[in-house]
Amino acid sequence: MQNAERKPRFKWHILVFLAPAVLVYTAIMIIPIFDTLRMSFFADVDNNQVFVGWQNFKMLFGDERWADHFWNALKNNSWFFMIHMLVQNPVGIMLAAILSSPKLRFAAAYRTVVIVPAILSFVIVGFAWKxxxxxxxxIAPWLLDSVGLKSLFAPWLGKEEYALTTLSLISVWQFIGIPMLLIYAALLSIPEEVLEAGECDGLTGFSAFWKIKLPLILPSIGIISILTFVGNFNAFDLIYAAQGALAGPNYSTDILGTFMYRTFFGNQLQLGDVNMGATIASAMFGIILVGVCLYLFAIQRRLRRYQF
Amino acid sequence: MKLKLGLALMATTILGTAFAATAEDVTISIESWRSEDLSIWQDKIIPAFEASHPGIKVKFTPTAPGEYNAALNSKLEGGVAGDLITCRPFDQSLGIYEKGQLADLTDLDAMKNFADVAKSAWSTDDGAHTFCVPMASVIHGFIYNKDAFKELGLEVPQTEDEFFAVLDKIKADGNYIPMAMGTHDEWESNTMGYYNIGSNYWKGEEGRLAIINGTQKLTDKPWVDAFKSLAKWGAYLGDGYEAQTYPDSQNLFTLGRAAIYPAGSWEISGFNAQADFEMGAFKPPVPVAGQDCYISDHTDIGMGMNAASKHPAETKEFLNWVGSPEFASLYSNALPGFFSLSNEPVTLEDPLAQEFVSWRKDCHSTIRPTYQILSRGTPNLETEMGNASANVIKGTETPEAAAARLQKGLASWYAPQQN
Structure with missing residues (x-):
């Protein structure tokens, strides 16, 4: 700090250090997002792109040829998200709570086993489960048969009523390690003194988890919920790998991602429609944006943080 | 983590070789959805071309069938598509031609080897311009396990009643799954099911053209009756056919677990390599004994030139060769089941392929009804056909309801159907 008396100069190094991230992010995220939004206001008329205002959106939400598929995809997507919230996150928290118990042996081994599916490719997961x-x-029908429960087996991925739930659970199986790790880290950061103080007041075991640990990890649960939301409404890979672009049977596993893919790139004799594809992508962007904003303003601000 | 690293390494290797290949000067590459034919192109067809045309190297770079159209469109838009484009029939290729991405080949020397009807699938609606060299058509029918038929004492069915009687017998015996087909992939249901048996109902070209010019509707009797016949199939498919995919069906048949396979002739070479029992084929059974028979003899595959090709002269040389009688004979025999569209007669050696092609003498040929013009709009008729056929087989939609839905969808954008 020998030059502290000098006039403050423009700090070029800040720009230099920011530049790589800003440039890369702009090139591969910001420009494509705005270009997608732009494309959703155009339509192809005799191989020329013509500005049509909100017409594509009106068609997507109102014209039954598009709207039926859109609302179906949105409904399926919400169910997909619900299963994750109801199964993946509670079970993830439970696994983390068990793992963080000091009495558990081989904790590192279990942790590894649970996290392994998350690093597998969607294609491998989809194909293996198929x-x-x-x-x-x-082996599923064979396993059920060997315990005399063959009658419980159904071609789950081929039945309209089960396929989406089955795929959601496969996705839960794949990603359960992520909430587990985040919660696990949060649990480890709770200081012993707090728990010991609780113990003096008579809080042990389950009630200690419920009354002390859970409130302290709530911010992490919030983060996980929003990550799940964004991940689920952007999901595509697993459904595509397991069911193909048509997201069968009878569109029962069609989520926004597969609907967008099918529209944008086409399928069999159906030619790709970049403008309607972009419109669906914009709608997805909007849905996620609204969801994240709701979370940030309604929930995130009310979460209390504790400093130790 | 090791696995992930391995995958990453694998990915870079594949990408690396792909880039290396496009960088080579005298190499022209072929875009295709026929990934099953990779070895035939590499070992038979391309060496034959390279031997007679020194200085040109050809690379066959196929994509999975389901992804081909989408991948090809993106590659063409992005300017990274191969020099030679394997053409789907009708609108898919016409669309690409109209965007200026396929070169006009009307004046190509080899075009004189093909009749107008062969070229129709790759010509503009007025027939003035042709943009792909016709390669082959495929014929629909049923392939059956001759050993299983002998074992159960079954005769090849001629009429639909006989067909279902045969299926009943196989089912009652219980040793074989009567028919190998699944509804998981949907396109199987209409391509191998509805179009296969349907042309006998709508009388081939007569019904197909009547839909195009608006004098028949998809809710008319022939079209609904074909769905009614298809609806009976569900009972004869294997356990859990709802989740059975196309490769599952192929394996089920070639492993000898199913007796009948609703087929397209394109399966022949694959089945010859896989199955260790004798196979036969029968044409779609007629609903009424003694009526004329109609087969789906679909102009399926052609080859065109990427208008942005960097080696147009070499590419045209290859296309001229593709149109030659030499190629017709080489291709039809290397890939039995793909029947050359060339005027030059080709002698086929494969007995199963001979059986398929012999139906051309007795029956009227038609093509798949949705391919010309009718799949240009939204909702896409071909996609909806697959969806409806799968629903009808599963019994989740009645034949009448399926037909009504298809008609409503078609009429929503296709003017001749709107009155």
């Missing part, structure tokens, strides 16, 4: 559940060559 094989496991296959009524022809799968």
């Amino acid at each position: 094989l496991i559940l296959s009524p022809l060559w799968g």
Whole structure:
């Protein structure tokens, strides 16, 4: 600090250090997002792009040829998200609570096992589960048969009423390690003194978790919820790998991502429609934006943080 | 983590080789959805071309069938598509041609080897311009396990009643799954099911053209009756057919677990390699004994030139060769089941392929009804056909309701159907 008396100069190094991130982010995120939004206001007329205002959106939400598929996809997507919130996150928290128990042996091994599916490719997960559940060559019917419960087996991925739930649970299986790790880290950061103080007041075991640990990890649960929300409404890979672009049977596993893919890139004799595809992508962007904003303003601000 | 690293390494290797290939000067590459034919192109067809045309190297770079159209469109838009484009029939290729991404090949020397009807799938609506060299058509029918038929004492069915009687017998015996088909992939249901048996109902070209010019509707009797016949199939498919995919069906048949396979002739070479039992084929059974028979003899595959090709001269040379009788014979015999559209007669060696092609003598040929013009709008008729056929087989939608839904969808954008 020998030059502290000098006039403050423009700090070029800040720009230099920011530049790589800003440039890369702009090139691969910001420009494409705005270009997608732009494309959703155009339509193809005789191979020329013509500005049509809100017409694409009106069609997507109002014209039954598009709207039926859109609302169906949105409904399926919400169910997909619900299953994650109801199964993935509570079970993840439970696993983290068990893992953080000092009495548990081989904790590191369990942790690894639970996190492994999350680093597998969607294609591998989709294909492996398709094989496991296959009524022809799968081990699921064979396993059920060996305990005399073959009657419980159904071709889950081929039945309209089960397919989406099955795929949601496969996705839960794949990603359960992520909430577990985040909560696990949050649990470890709770100081012993707080728990010991609780113990002096008679809080042990389950009630200690419920009354001390859970309130302290609420911010982490909030973060996980919003990550799940964004991840689920952007989901595409697993459904595509397991069911193909048509998201069968009878569109029962069609979520916004697959609907967008099918529209944008086309399918079989259906030619790709970049403008309607962009419109769906914009709608997805809007849905996620609204969801994240709601969370930030309604929930995040009310969460209390504790400093130790 | 090791696995992930391995995958990353694998990915870079694949990408690396792909870039290396496009960077090579005298190499022209072929875009195709026929990934099953990779070895035939690499071992038979391309060496034959390269032997007679020194200085040109050809690379066959196929994509999975379901992704081909989407991948091709993106590659063409992005300017990274191969020099030679394997053409789907009708609108898919016409659309690409109209965008100026496929070159006009009307004046190509080899075009004189093809009749107008062969070229129709790759010509503009007025027939003035042709943009792909016709390669082959595929014929629909049923392939059956001859050993299983002998074992159960079954005769090849000629009429629909006989067909279902045969299926009943196989089912009662219980040793074989009567028919290998699944509804998971949807396109199987209409391509191998509805179009296969349907042309006998709507009388081939007569019904197909009547839908195009608006004199028949998809809710008319022939179209609904075909769905009614298809609706009976569900009972004869394997356990859990709802989750059975197309490769599952192929394996089920070639492993000898199913007796009948609703087929397209394109399966022949794959089945010859996989199955260790004798196979036969029968044409779609007629609903009424003694009526004329109609087969789906679909102009399926052609080859065109990427208008942005950097090696137009070499590419045209290859296309001229593709149109030659030499290629017709080489291709039809290397890939039995793909029947050359060339005027030059081709002698086929494969007995199963001979069986398929022999139906051309006895029956009227038609093509798949949704391919010309009718799949230009939203909702897409071909996609909806697959969806409706799968629903009808599963019994989740009645034939009448399916037909009504398809008609409503078609009429929503296709003017001749709107009165």
